[in-house]
Amino acid sequence: MTQPLDLHSFPITHKWPARHPERLQLYSLPTPNGVKVSIMLEETGLPYEPHLVDFGKNDQMSPEFLSLNPNNKIPAIIDPNGPGGKPLALFESGAILLYLADKTGQLVPKDEAARYETIQWLMFQMGGIGPMFGQLGFFHKFAGKDYEDKRPRDRYVAESKRLLAVLDQRLQGRNWLMGDQYTIADIATFPWVRNLVGFYEAGDLVGFSEFANVKRSLDAFVARPAVARGLGIPARG
Numbered sequence: 452m453t454q455p456l457d458l459h460s461f462p463i464t465h466k467w468p469a470r471h472p473e474r475l476q477l478y479s480l481p482t483p484n485g486v487k488v489s490i491m492l493e494e495t496g497l498p499y500e501p502h503l504v505d506f507g508k509n510d511q512m513s514p515e516f517l518s519l520n521p522n523n524k525i526p527a528i529i530d531p532n533g534p535g536g537k538p539l540a541l542f543e544s545g546a547i548l549l550y551l552a553d554k555t556g557q558l559v560p561k562d563e564a565a566r567y568e569t570i571q572w573l574m575f576q577m578g579g580i581g582p583m584f585g586q587l588g589f590f591h592k593f594a595g596k597d598y599e600d601k602r603p604r605d606r607y608v609a610e611s612k613r614l615l616a617v618l619d620q621r622l623q624g625r626n627w628l629m630g631d632q633y634t635i636a637d638i639a640t641f642p643w644v645r646n647l648v649g650f651y652e653a654g655d656l657v658g659f660s661e662f663a664n665v666k667r668s669l670d671a672f673v674a675r676p677a678v679a680r681g682l683g684i685p686a687r688g
């Protein structure tokens with residue numbers, strides 16, 4: 452039997468108190484990296500308590516937040532019932548997705564080879580899609596759009612197009628990155644694709660209409676009820 456849990460030893464809980472300390476604690480904001488974890492939690496049905504990390508208030512730089520993630524980025528979690536029944540604190544969305552998949556036995560294939568292939572596509576998102584699309588957003592939509600020299604923007608446009616072509620080819624004849632099985636690789640990838648064409652308004656810039664397989668999977672992704680819920684969690688204050 453697990454003992455009643457005291458999360459007080461985690462300073463982050465002093466700023467964001469746990470009303471339900473027996474539930475998994477999520478510290479996040481509905482950004483493309485943040486929603487990966489809320490969507491995963493909604494898909495698995497694990498009970499959790501979301502806490503809003505407000506960038507408008509620089510919450511991610513607070514000592515309490517940094518005590519959990521010294522890299523000052525959401526998402527981060529504490530699972531009060533981690534390995535060995537002990538609390539586990541984690542940051543980096545890819546690590547969190549993998550942890551939750553293993554904990555619940557959901558959204559990652561049981562077959563060992565297929566599991567590594569899923570992790571490969573998860574890493575492709577973490578190391579490629581996320582950072583490159585993020586830079587494209589900076590140079591196209593945010594502060595970088597005023598830079599006279601367009602070469603940095605063009606570099607990230609070209610790299611984003613290349614990555615979309617890789618995704619499109621992978622999705623040819625497959626519903627999801629791992630075929631018929633919807634996995635953490637999809638949960639990592641499609642919030643970023645959605646963000647690129649939505650919030651970043653970069654669809655025309657990257658020629659998104661050329662990537663029909665990506666568009667088809669993106670539509671299927673956003674149609675999932677757990678995705679629709681997860682995209683709004685934690686609610687912005």
Ligand SMILES: N[C@@H](CCC(=O)N[C@@H](CS)C(=O)NCC(=O)O)C(=O)O
Nearest residue numbers: 482484511523524525526543544545
């Ligand atoms: N590799 C990290 C990236 C996380 C990340 O970039 N989070 C952004 C929001 S999408 C953030 O917290 N930015 C706040 C800051 O840099 O101050 C992950 O996947 O968890």
